[in-house]
Amino acid sequence: MKRAIVLFSALALLVAATPGPYEKYIEKYSSVAVSEMHRSGVPASITLAQGLVESAAGQSTLATKANNHFGIKCHSDWKGKKTYRDDDKANECFRVYSNAAASFKDHSDFLRYQDRYKFLFDLDPTDYKGWARGLKKAGYATDRLYADKLIKVIEDYELYRFDGEAGELPEPPSQIEAPVEVAAVSAREEYRFSLARKVYQVNGVPCVYAVPGDTYESIAVSNSLFTGEILRYNDASADDVLNAGDVVYLQSKRQRAARGMDKYIAGEGGENLRDIAQRFGVKLSAIKRMNHLTEEYVPLEGDTIRLR
Known part of the structure; x- marks a missing residue:
């Protein structure tokens, strides 16, 4: 009898020590999540929690058959392989990835480069609760308990520990996109433009913002430019009408966006x-x-x- 009790206890300890699907998923993909955090700014805890919830710890059909760990749908420009399954609607199109790492990268980009999620990157990267609630608020999932589920998974498995490996993260999209005001003296010395209004830089290109009554011609005249130059700099035609708040570039725009806005x-x-x-x-x-x-x-x- 005593021998049986000892064997049972040993078996119980072995079972308890065997990692479950969540632990295995975390062990397998935590390094990918941390790498994506360094590249995109999405907290590793959030990436792992979403992956766990969306893919049932990597065991969902989308994850096993399509390497799609985050339920990202095709959209009209998707050129890769596709798979179809019922979701919010019948027979919806989902992306198929060559490997799980590609799915993780696409998930990071999905958040970083969509306007409705960009406010999240202004949060502290360790504020996983703010991120979880923000994702729900922005409409990532229809489940009203989605934020609570993410927070519970993060806390149950201490996923926040991976956020401590953040180091230096890329600038938030809001900072990269924000126009930079050029001091009046600098504007005159560097650009030789009118000081009648503030000059800004977007992507390093000097610009002004239209006010009521502005036309491309009036802005050209006030900045000692030809109307044709202003139109060319702004990809505009002579028939285009300026609205208050429109950005008007005073030099040629760049061939590509600022670093971090890929x-x-x-x-x-x-x-x-x-x-x-x-x-x-x-x-x-x-x-x-x-x-x-x-x-x-x-x-x-x-x-x-x-x-x-």
Whole structure:
């Protein structure tokens, strides 16, 4: 009897020491999550928690058959392999990846380059609760308990410990995109433009913001430029009308966006390519060339536009 008790106790200890699917998933992918944190700024704890929840610790059909750990759907510009399954709607299209690491990278980019998630990168990278609640608020999942599930997984498995390996992270998108005001003296010395209004830089290119009554011609005159130059710098035509708040570049835009702003994922606001070019200070022709786009192309929600 005593021998049986000893054997049972030993077996119980062995079972307790055997890692379960969650522990195995964390051990397997924690280094990938930390690497993505360094590259994109998404906390490793959030990446791991979402992967665990979305893929059932790597055991979902999407994860095992398609290497899709985050349930990311195809969208109109997806050129890779596809798989179909019922989700919010019947027979929805999901992305197929060559390996799990590609899925993790796509997940990071999905968050970093979509407007509705960019506010998250202004949070402290160790604020996993803020990230979890922000993801739910931004509409990542329809489950009303989604944030609570992420927080519970992070705390149950101490995933926050991986956020301590952050080191130096890339600048938040909001800082990269924010126009930088140029001091009046610097503006005059460097650009020789009018001091009648503030001059800013977007992607290192001097610009002003239109006020009511502005036209491309009036801004050209006040900055000692030809109207044709202003139109060319802004990918505009003589018929285009300026609205208050529109950015107007005073020099030629760049061939690519600022470092850290590698791509942009189109939202549902009906932007066209020129809107995107103006926003990031990149030539429209360069965006078309990088993305192999035709004149007729109109971005659809979820489309990925390369900026570098």
